Amino acid sequence: MYKTGVRGKGGQRIEFSRVEPLPGTRWLHADAETKEDQPQRVVVSFGPEYAPLEQRQVDLALEEAQSLVPKPKIIIFASFQFDSEAAKDIEETNWPGVTLLKAQMNADLLTEDLKKKRASNESFWLIGQPDVDLKQVKKGDDKGKWQVDVHGFDYYNTRKGIIESGGKGNIAMWMLDTDYDGRSLLPRQVFFPMASAKEGWAKLAKSLKAEIDEDLIEAYRGTVSLPFEPGAHRRVAVKIVDDRGIESLKIIGID
Numbered sequence: 422m423y424k425t426g427v428r429g430k431g432g433q434r435i436e437f438s439r440v441e442p443l444p445g446t447r448w449l450h451a452d453a454e455t456k457e458d459q460p461q462r463v464v465v466s467f468g469p470e471y472a473p474l475e476q477r478q479v480d481l482a483l484e485e486a487q488s489l490v491p492k493p494k495i496i497i498f499a500s501f502q503f504d505s506e507a508a509k510d511i512e513e514t515n516w517p518g519v520t521l522l523k524a525q526m527n528a529d530l531l532t533e534d535l536k537k538k539r540a541s542n543e544s545f546w547l548i549g550q551p552d553v554d555l556k557q558v559k560k561g562d563d564k565g566k567w568q569v570d571v572h573g574f575d576y577y578n579t580r581k582g583i584i585e586s587g588g589k590g591n592i593a594m595w596m597l598d599t600d601y602d603g604r605s606l607l608p609r610q611v612f613f614p615m616a617s618a619k620e621g622w623a624k625l626a627k628s629l630k631a632e633i634d635e636d637l638i639e640a641y642r643g644t645v646s647l648p649f650e651p652g653a654h655r656r657v658a659v660k661i662v663d664d665r666g667i668e669s670l671k672i673i674g675i676d
Contacts, residue, residue, distance in 0.1 A: 422451070422465065427497065427524050427545040430587060433579040435495075435547075437463070448482035449489075449496075461494035461582075468500025468526075476506040483514065492519065499524040499545060505658065505670050506603070512550045512671075520584070522577055523548040525667055549574030549587055551661045551671035563648035567657075567675065571595055571612075571644040574663055587663075589614065589644050595661045600652020601672060606660055609649070612641050615664065651675045 423440035436456040443452040443464060451465040466482040468474030479498065486496055496519060498511055503523060511521050525546045552572040558564055574587040593615050596608035659671045 422453070422499075422545060425544045427499075427522075427547055428543050429547045429579045430549070430576040430591075435463075435579050440465075446485045448478055449485050455495075462491060463495040463497060464489065464493045465497045465499055468498070468502070470501070473502035473504040474498060474500035474507050475504045476510055479507045479510045479514075483516075486519075494518070495520050495522060497522050497524050499526050501526050501528060501530075503548075503670070505606075505672055508670050509672050520577065520582070523550075523669075546665065546667055547577055547579075548667050548669050549576045549591075549661075549663060550584070551575075551659060551669050552586060553659050553671045553673065555657060555673045555675065558648050566648035566650055567599075568648050569597055569646040569657060569659055569673075571659065571661065573644075574661065574669070591663045592644065593662050593664050593666075595644070595659060597646050597649075598658040598660075599649040600654050601656040601658035602654050603656070606658050606670070608660075610641075610646050612643060612646075614642060614644055 423437055426434045426436040428434055437453045438456040438460065440451055440453040443449050448466055449464045450467050453463040453465060455461045455463060464486060466478065468478070482496070482498070486493055498521070508523065511523055514521050525548050527544045530544055552575050554570045554572065556568055556570065558566045558568060571589070571592065572586070573589045574591060575584050576587045578585045593613070595612050595614070596606070597610040598606050599609050655675045657673050657675065659673070660668060661671070662668050
C-alpha cells in the first residue's frame with residue numbers, strides 16, 4: 422500500500438508518505454499518513470485472505486479507532502471480499518470528521534511470488550458507494566408495487582477529500598434481488614445500462630433466436646427497475662458493477 426497507494430476514480434490516488442504497523446490494536450492493522458500539503462492520519466483494517474470482511478470486524482475496528490489519539494481522518498477497510506452487512510455498515514456509519522472507505526484488494530496479492538512486483542501495479546481500488554432510491558409506485562396499473570432507481574456511485578474525491586456523486590454513466594451492470602434473505606443474492610432483475618442496442622440482453626436474445634420484446638429489452642438497459650411486489654424478507658439488495666469491474670452492494674429495507 423505504501424508503494425502503490427489506493428487508486429480512485431479517473432486516475433485519482435491516495436498516496437502515503439508512510440505506512441506502518443499499528444501497535445496495540447487487533448482489528449486496525451496499519452497507521453498511515455497521506456502525502457499532501459496538509460497530511461491526514463489514515464488507519465487501515467485488512468480483511469482475511471480467504472473469506473469476506475465481516476460486520477463484526479467493522480464494529481470492533483471502529484471501537485478501536487475511537488480510542489486513538491489523534492483521531493484518524495480516514496479509515497480504510499481493505500479486503501478481497503466484503504460481507505453485505507459489513508459493506509452496509511461502512512457506507513452508512515456517520516462519524517463527523519472521519520471518512521470511512523472501502524478498498525478492493527487485487528487478487529494477485531494472494532500470490533506470494535507476485536507481491537514483490539506490485540510497486541507499479543494497481544493493488545488497491547476505492548469502491549464507490551451505490552446511490553440508490555427505493556420508492557413505491559403511486560398510480561397506474563402497478564400502484565402499490567415498488568421500484569428501485571439507481572442514480573450511480575458516490576465516489577471519494579481524493580483531491581477534495583469529499584464524497585461526490587459519480588452519476589449513472591459509470592454503471593456497467595446492476596442486479597436487483599427483490600427479496601434479499603441476508604445471506605445470498607438472488608438476482609431477479611439484471612440491467613446493462615452501458616450496453617448498446619446489439620449488446621447485453623439484446624445480444625443474448627439474438628443468439629438464442631428468441632422473440633424479442635423491444636420495450637422490455639430497452640427497460641433492461643436503464644437504471645430504474647421494473648415494478649415488483651415486496652418479498653417475505655421485506656428487504657431488497659442492489660449490486661452494482663462499475664466500468665472498472667468493481668462491485669458494490671446496497672441493502673434497503675422496505676418500510
